Amino acid sequence: MTTKQHLDALKQQLRHHEYQYHVLDAPEIPDAQYDKLMQELKQIEAEHPEWVTNDSPTQRVGAAPLAAFDTVRHEIPMLSLDNVFDEESYLAFDKRVGDRLKNREPQTFCCELKLDGLAVSLLYENGELVQAATRGDGTLGENITSNVRTIRAIPLRLIGDNIPVRIEIRGEVFMPQKGFEAINEEARRSGGKIFANPRNAAAGSLRQLDPRITAKRPLMFYCYGVGIIEGGVLPDTHYERLMQFKSWGLPVSDYVQLCTGSSEVLDFYHKIEEERPNLGFDIDGVVIKINSIATQEDLGFVSRAPRWATAFKFPAQEQITV
Numbered sequence: 001m002t003t004k005q006h007l008d009a010l011k012q013q014l015r016h017h018e019y020q021y022h023v024l025d026a027p028e029i030p031d032a033q034y035d036k037l038m039q040e041l042k043q044i045e046a047e048h049p050e051w052v053t054n055d056s057p058t059q060r061v062g063a064a065p066l067a068a069f070d071t072v073r074h075e076i077p078m079l080s081l082d083n084v085f086d087e088e089s090y091l092a093f094d095k096r097v098g099d100r101l102k103n104r105e106p107q108t109f110c111c112e113l114k115l116d117g118l119a120v121s122l123l124y125e126n127g128e129l130v131q132a133a134t135r136g137d138g139t140l141g142e143n144i145t146s147n148v149r150t151i152r153a154i155p156l157r158l159i160g161d162n163i164p165v166r167i168e169i170r171g172e173v174f175m176p177q178k179g180f181e182a183i184n185e186e187a188r189r190s191g192g193k194i195f196a197n198p199r200n201a202a203a204g205s206l207r208q209l210d211p212r213i214t215a216k217r218p219l220m221f222y223c224y225g226v227g228i229i230e231g232g233v234l235p236d237t238h239y240e241r242l243m244q245f246k247s248w249g250l251p252v253s254d255y256v257q258l259c260t261g262s263s264e265v266l267d268f269y270h271k272i273e274e275e276r277p278n279l280g281f282d283i284d285g286v287v288i289k290i291n292s293i294a295t296q297e298d299l300g301f302v303s304r305a306p307r308w309a310t311a312f313k314f315p316a317q318e319q320i321t322v
């Protein structure tokens, strides 16, 4: 095959292996072989710079540091969730939902982890990542595209079919506990900044003006929702939408689960509460959402928070002082 065909084949292979490793947690090749493919691609791009595309797997670590972050206005506000802290107030949420929906059969909820990281918005146009922004105050956020591009788990190009022309994926960037301990250990050695907790470490890593620093931070991402949808249709339940995003190459937590009725939701809450110490990353509760998009739209929002969802927080963990 021609060199250009070899370049295109390498890009397709690298995207496939990134999907297997970061989304399915099922690598098919050793890391060293993945690295070899990456070096081959870098070599061809070095010989043919005119063939380098923005979505190439080699284009993750940005160039020079930014002077400042531009501001992004979210076309659809990124709202915060109401919280409940105990079973009684969760049941009150469940009753409010039932009362508003007239129909009496138990509702199906999509239940997810509430990751303790930083909410981000990823805008894909024609399948390519064109903008990433922090939540900010819900309406105005920071443009952190060059930093988000360094997060290996976030695809630079969506793969698969039925991809809308414009789609805004929302999710949480976080730092696993092992990665957090490693960078603090490194900071103690080098006299760099020591972070108080993984959430601050993730926020600090994303707010770096120099993407080469962000690229060295062990950041992870799970998607949990959608904002703008243009030029395409999505499934009509939240759970099916998440599975669709996963098929396009976006990481979705394996702990996402459908629960029908409040007793199944409470079982989920207690199951995750037990699992919490073994997850390997910080969560501060679970998120319970009405699964049907039509029902979500029926319920709408009150002031700034949706009527159709609530965060269900765990009691604060006593912080061990180190």
Ligand SMILES: Cc1ccc(Cn2cc(C(N)=O)ccc2=O)c(C)c1
Residues within 6 Å of the ligand: 017, 018, 020, 021, 022, 027, 028, 029, 030, 031, 032, 034, 035, 152
């Ligand atoms: C040197 C090196 C290369 C790649 C990786 C991680 N990784 C592995 C694969 C793989 N095995 O399919 C795919 C993507 C990826 O990001 C590490 C940790 C170290």
